[in-house]
Amino acid sequence: MSQLEQGTQVQPFLDKETETWSYVVYDRDGGSAAVVDAVLNFNAASGRTSSKGAQAIVSFIREKNLTLEWILETHAHADHLSAAPFLREQLGGRIAIGEQICQVQKIFREVFNLEREFLADGSQFDHLFKDGETFQVGALEARVIYSPGHTPADMAWLIGDALFVGDTLFMPDVGSARCDFPGGDAAQLYLSVKKILSLPDETRMFMCHDYPPQDERDYQCETTVGAQRRENIHLRDGISESEFVAIRKKRDASLPMPRLIIPSVQVNIRAGQLPPAESNGTVYLKVPLNQL
Numbered sequence: 001m002s003q004l005e006q007g008t009q010v011q012p013f014l015d016k017e018t019e020t021w022s023y024v025v026y027d028r029d030g031g032s033a034a035v036v037d038a039v040l041n042f043n044a045a046s047g048r049t050s051s052k053g054a055q056a057i058v059s060f061i062r063e064k065n066l067t068l069e070w071i072l073e074t075h076a077h078a079d080h081l082s083a084a085p086f087l088r089e090q091l092g093g094r095i096a097i098g099e100q101i102c103q104v105q106k107i108f109r110e111v112f113n114l115e116r117e118f119l120a121d122g123s124q125f126d127h128l129f130k131d132g133e134t135f136q137v138g139a140l141e142a143r144v145i146y147s148p149g150h151t152p153a154d155m156a157w158l159i160g161d162a163l164f165v166g167d168t169l170f171m172p173d174v175g176s177a178r179c180d181f182p183g184g185d186a187a188q189l190y191l192s193v194k195k196i197l198s199l200p201d202e203t204r205m206f207m208c209h210d211y212p213p214q215d216e217r218d219y220q221c222e223t224t225v226g227a228q229r230r231e232n233i234h235l236r237d238g239i240s241e242s243e244f245v246a247i248r249k250k251r252d253a254s255l256p257m258p259r260l261i262i263p264s265v266q267v268n269i270r271a272g273q274l275p276p277a278e279s280n281g282t283v284y285l286k287v288p289l290n291q292l
Contacts, residue, residue, distance in 0.1 A: 008140055008160030010206065011060055012221045015039040015053050018080040018260065019209050021221045024057060025137060025159050026066050032138025033061055034070035035093070036157060036164045037208050040083035040272065042263060047285075049274075054083035058090045068093035069137055074166025074208060075154040076104050078181060078265055079258040082272035094126035095271050098146060098155035101128065105269045107182045112266055112286050115276065124271040129155060147196060149189020150177035156196060163199065163225070166208045168192060171220055172227055174211050175234035176244075180252040186245040193235045201226030262287055 011024040018039060026033035038057060041050040061068055068091040071084045075097070084095045105120035122128045129135075131146035140160040147154045150167045157164040167177040168189065176193065179186040203225040210219045229237050234247055258264070263285045267274060274283045 007204075008162040010162050010204075010222075012206070013053065013057055013060075014219055014221070015041070015080065016219075017041070019211055019219070020077075020080050021206065021208055021210065022053075022057060023164060023206060024060055024064075024066070025140075025162060025164070026064065027138035027140045027160075030065045031067070032069050032136075032140075033064075033066040034072055034137045034142070034157075034159065035061075035068065035084075035087055036072045036206075037074055037077070037166065038071065038083040038087055040081040040086065040267075042081045042260060044260060044263065049081065051083060051086045054086050057083075057087065061091055067138075070135070071095045072157055072164075073097040073268070073271075074156065074164060074168075075151050076101060076265060076268040077167075077208075078261040078268075079209070080260060081264050081267045084272040086272075096127040096129055097122070097125050097271070098144070098153050099128040099130055100146070100148065100153035101125065101269070103152040103183060108265050108269055111182075111288055111291055113288075114266075117276075118270075124269075124273060126271075131155075145196060147189075147192035149179055149185055149187075149192045151181055152183035154192070158199070158203075161202075162204045162206060163196070164206050164208075165196060168196065169205070169228060169232065169235070170207055171210055171223055172231035172236075173213055173233060175232060175251075176248065178252045178255055179248055180255070186248040186252075187241060189248070190235070190241045190244045197225055197229050197235070199225050201229065257292055261292065 009026045013022045022038045023036040071093045102122050129144045133144045142159040145156040147156045147168045277283050
C-alpha cells in the first residue's frame with residue numbers, strides 16, 4: 001500500500017494550559033512535513049516565554065527525519081502565542097497564513113497603537129495564501145479553504161485527506177467558535193461551515209482546540225465531516241442560518257475575553273515575532289485600557 005493510500009500522517013500535540021492542539025502533518029517517515037498552529041508557552045504573571053512545547057514538535061520532526069516545508073497558521077490566535085519563528089529557526093520552513101490577515105493587522109494596529117514601522121500588509125509572513133490556492137507537502141497535495149466568521153482571516157487547510165479547521169469548528173459536542181471578536185460575524189461563520197461540511201463525509205477533521213464538556217471525556221482532536229453534519233450541537237444538518245446566529249450571539253454574550261488575548265494578538269499579527277525592543281533593550285507588550 002502506498003503512503004497516499006494510507007492517508008495523511010498526523011501527529012497531534014496538546015498544550016493543556018491553553019487547550020490547544022498543534023499538529024505535524026507529513027507524507028512519510030523521512031519525507032516532508034507541515035506544522036499547524038504551534039504554541040509558544042507564555043506565563044502571563046511573569047511575562048516569560050518558553051519553547052518547551054514547541055521543542056517537542058522539533059524533536060518529533062527530527063526523530064522522523066522530516067523536512068519542514070510549511071509552518072501554517074489557521075488565523076491570528078487570541079488564546080496563545082505562536083511558536084512559528086522558533087520552529088523556522090530550528091528547522092527551516094515558511095510561515096504562512098491567509099491573505100486576509102491584513103484586515104486583522106489593520107484593526108489591531110489601531111487598538112494597540114503599534115509602532116509606525118509595523119506594516120499592515122502581511123509582510124511579516126513568508127507567504128499569504130489565497131482561497132482555493134494549492135500547494136504541496138512532499139507527496140501530499142494541499143488546498144486552502146477560506147473560512148471567515150470567527151475572524152476575517154480564518155483559513156482551513158486540507159492536506160491530503162486531513163482537514164485542519166482552526167477555531168471554525170470544535171468537536172461535535174462542543175459546537176462552534178465565537179464570533180464576537182473585531183471583524184467576526186456569525187452569519188459568515190455559518191456559510192463557512194456549510195462550505196467545509198460539503199466535503200466528503202469521510203474527510204478527517206482536526207480541531208485547534210477542545211473543551212471537554214463538564215469533564216465527561218478526555219481531550220479529543222479528531223472527528224469527521226460526517227460526524228459534524230450529524231452531531232454538531234450548533235451546526236448539524238437542519239439548523240438554519242437564523243437559528244445558528246441566535247445561538248451564537250446568545251453564547252458569545254456570556255463568554256469572557258480569552259485570558260491571553262492581549263499578548264497573543266500583539267505577537268501573532270507579527271507572525272509570532274515579539275515587538276521590537278525599546279531603548280533599554282527590553283521587549284514590552286501593551287495593555288490597552290477599556291478597549292476590548
